[in-house]
Amino acid sequence: MRSKFGRRERLFGYSIVFPYLAYTAVFWGYPFIWMVILAFTKWNYFSKPRFFGIQNFMRIFTDSTVLRIALNTLNFLAYLIPMVLTASLLFALALTKVRFGKTFIMLSFLVANVSSGVAYSLLFSNLFAVNGPINRLLDRLFGITIPWFSNPQLAVFSICLIITWKFIGYYGLILYAGLLSIPSSLFEAAQLDGANRSQIFWKITLPLLNPSLITVTVLAVMLTFGIFTEPYLITGGGPMQRTTTFLIYMYDTAFKRIDPSYATTVAIVTALTSYVIVMLIRKFFEKEVSFV
Amino acid sequence: MKKLSVLFLIVMVSLVSFAVKLTFWTAPNAFQEEFWKTVVTQWNKLRPDIQIEVQTIPAAGSSEEAILSAIAAGNAPDFSENIFSGFAAQLAEIGAIYAFDNFGADFQKLIETRKMKSIMESWKIKGRYYVFPIYSNPMIFWWRGDILKNLGYKEPPRTYSEIYEVSKKFADGKKNFTMQVISGRNWWDRWFDFITYYYAATGGKPYIDVEKRKVNFGDEAGKAITQFIYTMFQNKWTAVELGTNPFYNGTILAKITGPWEVNWAKETFPKVVPNIWFSAPPVPDNYPKDKPIYTFADTKGLVIYSTCKDKKAAFEFISWVFSNVQNDVLWIEKTQMPPAREDLTTNPAFAKFMNDKFFKAYASFVPYAVPPALIDKTIDLQQAMTTHLIEPLMYLKGKPEDILSKAVKEINKILF
Numbered sequence: 250m251r252s253k254f255g256r257r258e259r260l261f262g263y264s265i266v267f268p269y270l271a272y273t274a275v276f277w278g279y280p281f282i283w284m285v286i287l288a289f290t291k292w293n294y295f296s297k298p299r300f301f302g303i304q305n306f307m308r309i310f311t312d313s314t315v316l317r318i319a320l321n322t323l324n325f326l327a328y329l330i331p332m333v334l335t336a337s338l339l340f341a342l343a344l345t346k347v348r349f350g351k352t353f354i355m356l357s358f359l360v361a362n363v364s365s366g367v368a369y370s371l372l373f374s375n376l377f378a379v380n381g382p383i384n385r386l387l388d389r390l391f392g393i394t395i396p397w398f399s400n401p402q403l404a405v406f407s408i409c410l411i412i413t414w415k416f417i418g419y420y421g422l423i424l425y426a427g428l429l430s431i432p433s434s435l436f437e438a439a440q441l442d443g444a445n446r447s448q449i450f451w452k453i454t455l456p457l458l459n460p461s462l463i464t465v466t467v468l469a470v471m472l473t474f475g476i477f478t479e480p481y482l483i484t485g486g487g488p489m490q491r492t493t494t495f496l497i498y499m500y501d502t503a504f505k506r507i508d509p510s511y512a513t514t515v516a517i518v519t520a521l522t523s524y525v526i527v528m529l530i531r532k533f534f535e536k537e538v539s540f541v
Numbered sequence: 542m543k544k545l546s547v548l549f550l551i552v553m554v555s556l557v558s559f560a561v562k563l564t565f566w567t568a569p570n571a572f573q574e575e576f577w578k579t580v581v582t583q584w585n586k587l588r589p590d591i592q593i594e595v596q597t598i599p600a601a602g603s604s605e606e607a608i609l610s611a612i613a614a615g616n617a618p619d620f621s622e623n624i625f626s627g628f629a630a631q632l633a634e635i636g637a638i639y640a641f642d643n644f645g646a647d648f649q650k651l652i653e654t655r656k657m658k659s660i661m662e663s664w665k666i667k668g669r670y671y672v673f674p675i676y677s678n679p680m681i682f683w684w685r686g687d688i689l690k691n692l693g694y695k696e697p698p699r700t701y702s703e704i705y706e707v708s709k710k711f712a713d714g715k716k717n718f719t720m721q722v723i724s725g726r727n728w729w730d731r732w733f734d735f736i737t738y739y740y741a742a743t744g745g746k747p748y749i750d751v752e753k754r755k756v757n758f759g760d761e762a763g764k765a766i767t768q769f770i771y772t773m774f775q776n777k778w779t780a781v782e783l784g785t786n787p788f789y790n791g792t793i794l795a796k797i798t799g800p801w802e803v804n805w806a807k808e809t810f811p812k813v814v815p816n817i818w819f820s821a822p823p824v825p826d827n828y829p830k831d832k833p834i835y836t837f838a839d840t841k842g843l844v845i846y847s848t849c850k851d852k853k854a855a856f857e858f859i860s861w862v863f864s865n866v867q868n869d870v871l872w873i874e875k876t877q878m879p880p881a882r883e884d885l886t887t888n889p890a891f892a893k894f895m896n897d898k899f900f901k902a903y904a905s906f907v908p909y910a911v912p913p914a915l916i917d918k919t920i921d922l923q924q925a926m927t928t929h930l931i932e933p934l935m936y937l938k939g940k941p942e943d944i945l946s947k948a949v950k951e952i953n954k955i956l957f
Contacts (some may be wrong), residue, residue: 293635294613295847378782380716380792388715399781399936485726488781488932504606505728505920507631509613 287513294507305514315515317490318498319522321405324491325473328409333420333469334462336413340421341428358418366478373411374398374483398484401491408479408492412472420465427461428454432540459536466534467527474523495519560592561851563858566621568604568841569597572804573622576875580862591854598623612637612846619849620859622675624842626664626912627919629672632844634917639845640669644856654864656884663912664842672842673859674881676872678799679906680737680837682720685794686818697795697820701769704823705778711794714777720795721787722770722779723931728923732913733797735926737837738766740911741822745835749914749922754956759949765825767941770934781935789813797822799839803877803899819902821909838910840881866890873900879907918955925952 254262288305290298309315340358347354361369376383377397384394397407431454439449455462477496480486486493495515503512567577574597581593596618599607604623611617617637624632632638641648648670652661657674664672684697692711698704708719724730735758739748742762750757758766773779779793788796789810807814821834828834845855862868869880870890877900885891885904894900913919930948933939939947 294609295635295637374782375785378784379780380718380784380787381782385716394715396781401936485927487726487927488936489938490928500606501920501924504603504609505924507609507635 284513284517287510288517290510292510294509298510301510305511306518308511309514309518314490314493314498315518318493318495321491321493322473322495324402324405325409325476325494326470328406329412329473330466330469332409332413333416334465336417337420337424337465338458338462340417341424344421344425345428355418355422358421361415361417362419364415367482369411369415370479370482373407373479377407399488401488404484404488404492408476408483411479411483412476416469416472420468423465423468424458424461427458430540431457435540456536457538457540459534459538463531463535466530470526470530471523474519560590561854562592562594563619563850563855564594564596565855565858566596566598566608566618566623568623569600570801570876572876576872577622579871579875580868584858584861588857591851591857593858612848615848617846617848619851620843620845620855622841622843624672624844625919626666626672626840626842626915627917629664629842629844630666630915630917630919633666633669633671637847638671639847639849639852640671641673641845641856642669643852647856647860651860651864655869656882656888659883660881664840664915666915672844673863674840674842676841676876676878677881677907677910677912678801678839678878679903679910680733680797680799680822680839681902681906682795682797682820682822683788684818684820685788685791685813685816687816688791688794689818697818698823699820700824700826700828701765701772702826704769705772705776707794708773708776708778712776712778714780716792718780718783718787718793719773719778720793721783721797722773723781723935724797726927726932728920728927731923731926731931732837732839735766735770735931736913737797737822738769739763740835740837741824742766742828743835744832745909745911747911747914749916749956751914751916754916756949756952756956759945762825763945763949764942767930767934767945769823769825770931771937771941771944774935775937786810795820800877800879800899800903819898821906833909835909835911836906838907838912840912842881879904883908916956921955922952925955 286298289301289303291301291305292298344351344354375381378384379394379396379399383397388394396403398404435453435457436449439453444452474494475496476494477500480492480494481497481500484492486497499512499515499519502515503509565577565581567574574595577595581595585592598604598621599611605628608617608621608628629638633640652658660674660677661670664670664674666672682697686697688711689697689707692707694707698707704719711717712719722734724733736748739746739758739762742765743760746757746762748756748758783792787793789806806817822836824834843859845852845859849855866888867890869882872878872880873891873894879885879900882888885907886895891904895904916922926948929951930944933944933948934941938944
């Protein structure tokens, strides 16, 4: 069958598509194939990969550290999702009330998002040190010091606090855009019907903000599975392994234990787990919203 | 004459064109880089047939990560420094490094020339020499002499009980703490706390029986150390996070450190430096007074990778650098770190450094500084020490003896 396009058009088409295909092949295809090879082999960076069947996957089920990290991840999720949603929502709601300097405020909050993880981790570890400025202030005011990074549960909380600080601006803007997309006529109609502020918030704003809230929740879940810099630099995965994350474990396994095959397998399982959790959230909490 | 010059030029150009070009990675440390650049420049002028290119180990989480990534990508250098013994054992295990024994009599001659025969013995991996040790840093304690003087002391405390006494006078658990008992939560920090204390308490006994692959530190010395760490945390005489520069701002009286801090401290805290007193790591109360106190040696060496283009050429360069005692003199001038030589205190070439109180202090500990166990599971076992021994002691999770025996069991499982 003859193509309806001429040679020149076809060439033009290929030239447009080629950079994308080449990019995908190099940065997605090649790593993907290499990942599959690694997961089913044993490799030590030096010799040729040796076929290992599904033993890397089997090992995950008997690895007590993986279980510890899975529990840690749930712990992080339990703190991070409510913290990040509440803080970003408050920021977005506050933005709707601001009349002047809105861009400046948005940019100020976004600075945290683009700042270096290493820099702010070091900053926070000094701020929250046992004799750091925060504890000195608390000691002067109330006579107490808080073991921010020394107590296992508080360490998880403190890291979530830092991550929330980093993402308020970014997630807040997503929610702010969601708030702006709700037609003001709906609020006006509710007010005319005699609804108070609380009723408007719970019955109109929040349900209509569902798509943005789900977006932020999904992003926060993926973020939780990718926590690395803060615990790596501040707590080193401790105390008592409570802030060890999948990424820290992968890094240590690949580069300290010289076992990139097992690290890849952990990465695959982590990605699948986060995907399942995201799908569950969408299935149970995502609602279709229409403003008509 | 003109013809001769042209001929000479042609010979030089062809030598450089056909020269072996080797890549050498140095530690990401400005002082060490300076040393290597100086000696490599001299060598490259001297030997146009073997040209060395110096590069700093690329920025990464650690030198080990950068080197492994390079090996994986097939971009490993020909040879590199900054290799600790445990990492060398791992590299030897996977066949990534080349044994120096292969150079036969030339290697033996170099060991003799550099006076490092017994030092080499502690670097044997499965009966072979894969690493050429460059420096050996004894870990010693720095004390704030000015504060101790005000507390009525003429010298730093020596035993655990003496440290408790000082603590009662100085530490308040909020702003003032006696010393940094635990160096951190990273796996390598165990070298600078528990392992150092163990060497000190036992006269340098190995903490791991490498041949039997069993833990040694579950003994009386181990019990005394765990009790010491526990007591310091229980009484809030030390803390987990002490903020930035606690030693220099007077929050703590003592910290353990290596000579790499000397130049920085002199530049950054010139007022504190003259008041620093030195001591060996603390020992149990019953440790004999006349017996020397051992400490940990932070030792790093040089390896040739199996993928090296011309191993003999690399060895020629290494041999040239370390056969000349003046290069070790230059090393000290640039880095302040004691070279891995046994004649530091006797060789006249190093006499001038003995006027420096820091170098003298470190050099005096070199004979009593013991390197880490040469075991391929270094990282795993020291991470397990953090999780099962140090952290439970820091957070007072159980009795010290129970914590120690549980840790020994867990670590033996890893070693088995």
